[in-house]
Amino acid sequence: MTLVVGYAVDPVEAAPLRLAAALAPTGGEDVVLATVVPRGFDDPRTDREYRRFLVAMVREAQQEAVQDLAGDGVPPVRAVALEAPSVPAGLVSAVTRVEGSLLVLGAAHGSPAGRFSTGSVAGHLLHSSPVPLALAPRPWPTAPRVERLTCAYAGTGRSREALAWATRTARAWDVPLRLVTFAPERPPMLPSETGLRTEALVSAQWAEQARAQLDEVAAGWRGPGPLPGTHVAAGSGWAGALAAGDWLPGDLLVVGSSRHGPLARVFLGSTATKIVRASPVPVVVVPRGSARSHPAPDDTPDRT
């Protein structure tokens, strides 16, 4: 599996490097460090000085990062720099060029400790990336390698796709798989004439439905890999539900996301964004269709 690490040099981010280092022992035969630089003028004479400066700066920062990764025991890393009109576009073309199968990104600046907050780059790619996206919350309980995949499962089409990816990947990485459904309790509508805990009832009902769904998946399990464990994580709001996830150090959460246009993203928000924002462990987001077009190396036929 080829990991493409989206690496910004100004300011330097350590989170994507840490996540890449954690993913490499299980999933990174091949790690590519990709830095996107702004596209210059068509006539190179106009900004030759600036470009020279930029190239030197990127090269220096990338060298440091490569050594840093080597220190973590990551096999030889390639570094590429691409010119592109925007960072997401540049990362997508990097992924296509090196046939990457997972794009590793850092957290946006200013996110609270231990939480990922989607910056404009990740926020854009969350619903449009051609390959799954690994997102690093800034400091997270670091583990030297991935010990378990936890797949968020809600019974929707997108979570079945995430499950298909997680199943294959757990097998390829030789780690156990677990299914979890989140049952967040919303705040009630105010003023509420049905009491302030109405939503607890809705969340309890969803937890019941979720348990039945997970049992169904387990009953129909045909592998590959052993029967996954299941868990319903209920709590107050998405933060509470995610906190109730029974996490291990080395857990990696896998979430599906639907393909939304920019307008829908702004006005509806998305479950994937909410989960990513509240997750205490690194997250792999599988945008719809992304797992199918770039299958894992030892792919088994898709079952969805």
Add this chain to the structure above:
Amino acid sequence: MSSPSLRAQLLRRKPVSAMVEETGAQTDGGALARRIGPVQLMGLGIGATIGTGIFFVLGTAVPEAGPAVVVSFVLAAVTAGSTALCYAELASTIPVAGSSYSYAYATLGEVVAYVVGWCLVLEYAVSAAAVSVGWSEYLDALLDDTVGLRIPDALSAAPGAGGVVNLPAIVLVVLCASLLVRGASESARANAVMVGLKVLVLLFFAAIASSAFDADNYTPFAPTGVGGIGIAAASIFFSFIGLDAVSTAGEEVRDPRRTLPLAIIGSLVVVTTVYLLVAVAAVGAQPPARFEGQDAGLAAILEQVTGSRWPAIVLAAGAVVSIFSVTLVVLYGQTRILFAMSRDGLIPSLFSRVGRRTLTPVRGTVATALFVGVLAGLVPLDFLVDLTSMGTLVAFTVVSIGVMVLRRTQPDLPRGFRVPGYPVVPLLSIAFCLYLVSGLPGVTYALFAGWLAIAAVVYVGYARSHSRLRTPR
């Protein structure tokens, strides 16, 4: 399995422990747990109350009572206050939050809860329909005054009111339902903003309308006598619905013994004062005869008083925004009450199925919106208002009786809050409710009887055999 006797079945109560298990499991984690003080609680009460009826209820009430409609407001306020106090006692006996349906189920038995539940459909679904009809009047006024666009009568009034279908009202219901399906909700801050907006808009009306105050409009004061005052009060009661938002929040309130009555009386005083200012100014501004059939009444009065359009535009815009938020809240309440009834197995499971994508009761919301939309599109406003008052008054009567029954049958039940002046207040509450009910027209009785008949059929055909109390999981 032998079937229990019908009597035992009708009277079986839902164990409080089961309710705690359902909703109390995360009490410590609840964002609002025990954090609500008297001021926020009053905010909830005022927010839930203002906006339901005041924007259009004068059009039906003034023709009944004449200028004495002012007295009708006080009568309705006293009724609302005493019922809210009784409601608060019932709510405080159950250590979880819910609606009067769930309190009745835990204390008074299945059949009472079931009837209360069906009355609440009148209080919520039918009032949501009524409110959206009122909204369509103000939207029409706003469009007319700003861009000169008039929605044709055929598309903006129900068949009984000179049209074919009330399209704007249906649009509002669909809009609110789609927001609810998405899981949108109003926060405490949004509520505070809405409260401010509604009160300001109504005070703005009172200030401008009173500039044209003419004492002659107040004579004769009560052309229809005491009877007319009662009849008008029954319709006006509609605009006091929502005060129970305070009672149901009881479990989350700091020091309920002190805070609850303070918040109930406090929000009642604020709401009644605002209403009285509006009513006094409106009646002073035009002769009683002109109220009849006046669409978007408050905006029309302003336009007539000032002769210019901008005050009417301000008022209509305020009304459109506030009624929208009220519709959202009321529709939400309805879906959650049906959710609770459905989880208890008293109505089909359709209403408690949670959608996987949005984690909201999607099908229940759609079904509720269909029902409300049909009512809003096809039934005239005064029918809806009276039916809402009927359902609410009956539900409140049951609650007040329930409080007295429980004091006798379960005197040792721990109560976080006790009605002051027992037994006078519950008795007064019952008397007031029945008096207001007696003022409702015959057709409302017929509709209500039909409604209860449907409820009885559903009980015998469905609820009796599906109740969760019968088949514990």
